[in-house]
Amino acid sequence: MNLYYLAPMKNREIRTVNVIRYVTPLREGGSLPAIVDADDEFSYVLKFRGAGQGKKALIAELIGGELARSMGLKVPELVLMNLDDSFSKTEPDEEIQDLLKFSVGLNLGLHYLSGAITYDPLVDIADSFTASKIVLLDSIITNIDRTHKNTNLLSWRKELWLIDHGASLYFHHSWNNWEEKANKTFPAIKDHVLLSKASQLEEAAANIKEDVNLTTLEDIVSLIPDDFLLEESDSFSPEEKRKAYVQFLITKLSNLDLLTKEASDARKTSV
16 A cells, blocks of 8 residues: 555545654644654654644545545545644643643644655646646635645645645534535635646546545545544534535535636636
């Protein structure tokens, strides 16, 4: 099994590993993720449950990453990561110490792509079909964080890899009127870093319809641990939330032609 990239598959699983060493913080990330080593002898970028957006960012990361993988896009392997309370006790930096303390338990990690560099839009490694699929993916998951300012794309071994989907699915920060939000389009797509390269939007949409269906979405959402779905302030149960995520995404998928037209129209005005 290739631990850097898992091909789309039925009955997908997500591995659970234990953090054994905190290596270094990644301070360019607003939520202060870190490179850590795990007991499977691999390194990961750890996304903390105790960071600003909490467990909902981890849910968005998991759904966005696995949906991208289902579309045939390259995403580092996602794993669940157990963090115990020993790390905060030996960390001298107070900010990181607090983050570690509030993140004891289950977190989310992405396989660390050693040597990867941030995608540069001026260096053309994004083909038009891949760019089109990424644009439509981000329309579906309402990802506001793939712009020229912050691409959340990596170039690794001359291939394009997707990371950081935690700002997606922002409807779940307030469950009010989520059904109505599912039927809205995504005007923010006009700022997408790959929009100018996305010249095969209709072909990409047809491909997505072939690769992603209700079963795909149910499989992805089933990967979310109950622990991530439990919030003291919420009245919804984990199962009710899972159903809501699936319904939101299937509604977006059913409106894919509208999202495609919106992206195409935005592209015409920007190219």
